[in-house]
Amino acid sequence: MSVKACKPLENILKDLSALALLPLEEATAMDPGVYTSAAFLALEREKIFQRQWICAGLSADIPETGDYTCFDLDSQPIVIMRQSDGGIEAFSNVCRHRMMTLLEGSGSCRRIVCPYHAWTYGIDGQLIAAPQMQERPDFRKDEISLPKIRCEVWHGWIYLTLDQDAEPVSALLAGLEPLVSPYNMQHYVPIARQQQVWSTNWKHLTENFMEGYHLPVTHKATVGGYFPLEDTQFSEQKPDPAFTYQFFTKTGDAPVGTAHPDNKRLKGKQRRTSILPTVFPSHMYALAPDHFWYLSLQPLGPGEVAILYGAALAPEVLAASEEPKNLINETCSFLDQVNAEDRMVVEGIYRGAQAPLSMPGPLCWLEKENHEFTQYLARQLCP
Ligand code: FES
Numbered sequence: 316m317s318v319k320a321c322k323p324l325e326n327i328l329k330d331l332s333a334l335a336l337l338p339l340e341e342a343t344a345m346d347p348g349v350y351t352s353a354a355f356l357a358l359e360r361e362k363i364f365q366r367q368w369i370c371a372g373l374s375a376d377i378p379e380t381g382d383y384t385c386f387d388l389d390s391q392p393i394v395i396m397r398q399s400d401g402g403i404e405a406f407s408n409v410c411r412h413r414m415m416t417l418l419e420g421s422g423s424c425r426r427i428v429c430p431y432h433a434w435t436y437g438i439d440g441q442l443i444a445a446p447q448m449q450e451r452p453d454f455r456k457d458e459i460s461l462p463k464i465r466c467e468v469w470h471g472w473i474y475l476t477l478d479q480d481a482e483p484v485s486a487l488l489a490g491l492e493p494l495v496s497p498y499n500m501q502h503y504v505p506i507a508r509q510q511q512v513w514s515t516n517w518k519h520l521t522e523n524f525m526e527g528y529h530l531p532v533t534h535k536a537t538v539g540g541y542f543p544l545e546d547t548q549f550s551e552q553k554p555d556p557a558f559t560y561q562f563f564t565k566t567g568d569a570p571v572g573t574a575h576p577d578n579k580r581l582k583g584k585q586r587r588t589s590i591l592p593t594v595f596p597s598h599m600y601a602l603a604p605d606h607f608w609y610l611s612l613q614p615l616g617p618g619e620v621a622i623l624y625g626a627a628l629a630p631e632v633l634a635a636s637e638e639p640k641n642l643i644n645e646t647c648s649f650l651d652q653v654n655a656e657d658r659m660v661v662e663g664i665y666r667g668a669q670a671p672l673s674m675p676g677p678l679c680w681l682e683k684e685n686h687e688f689t690q691y692l693a694r695q696l697c698p
């Protein structure tokens with residue numbers, strides 16, 4: 316099969332900025348080169364993933380002193396560690412001796428021991444032991460520590476950035492705060508955290524999350540029937556440069572996604588309403604009164620995306636359950652099924668975008684956020 320040749324980067328960017336200026340009623344999907352061009356990806360890495368805040372999961376994933384989780388941000392391996400004062404710090408996960416990576420996955424430790432020559436660091440990143448190095452007179456272990464990475468926790472989400480000058484998350488997301496606060500999501504209890512690699516461009520998955528248009532079709536076997544599309548509500552305010560969102564109100568008979576009777580926080584229609592924020596570039600979550608699930612994405616190549624995926628249940632849902640283990644297993648397998656449905660389409664779109672005859676078509680009113688995403692990309696990438 317012949318693969319579509321990408322336009323030169325300069326032309327892709329010119330078309331992207333022209334598309335971003337159009338109103339939604341005249342807008343189309345983005346050019347295939349936005350997804351398939353290696354030069355476009357290199358620019359995204361430089362201007363987006365090496366500069367902006369990327370979500371590394373939930374603070375509740377590492378509740379106790381010494382609990383840690385590893386996360387690669389662009390090409391920087393990072394360890395995120397719960398400190399003895401209850402705070403969270405993030406460090407370069409690379410040994411200060413001969414640059415071996417230190418920890419892997421998630422776990423709990425009292426100190427970090429390099430698997431190569433056993434240089435040993437405290438959970439605060441300070442070097443505390445280095446075998447045989449006392450033979451070297453100029454060696455001062457108190458002058459060696461793991462470089463810190465900027466890390467902020469916002470409503471339970473851990474965000475990381477490689478940019479020392481990035482605006483604080485709390486300022487960036489100030490407009491999202493009143494919309495998500497009533498749910499109390501920072502108290503939801505994590506039930507899943509996994510990392511996966513899918514064969515698609517990261518933006519296909521972001522865009523897929525942003526529109527409910529596909530729900531009755533792609534998800535007809537799972538959640539499709541419980542979202543009347545005409546009830547989709549977008550923000551009526553001027554789009555925020557840092558995030559976008561929509562609300563969905565479920566039908567009363569939906570098996571999940573509505574408030575538990577013990578939930579006294581949410582009132583009226585809010586008890587059946589979920590908010591689906593996308594924090595640019597790639598943190599998306601579906602926050603329902605009884606659970607949430609989330610994605611955080613980073614590109615590994617034009618056609619390969621690293622996905623951090625997780626889910627959590629509202630505390631009153633778990634507390635009232637007679638069989639919490641079964642509830643967790645059922646919720647996880649239901650969400651896995653929904654994910655598999657999305658995987659089928661987003662991998663299909665990437666194959667489609669490479670086809671010689673592929674061309675972008677007009678957007679539907681339900682794809683309002685997709686056009687905001689086009690505008691976000693144009694702001695970040697176009698000269
Ligand atoms: S590379 Fe870590 S101790 Fe040598």
Ligand SMILES: [Fe+2]
Pocket residue numbers: 523524529530533534657
């Ligand atoms: Fe979906």
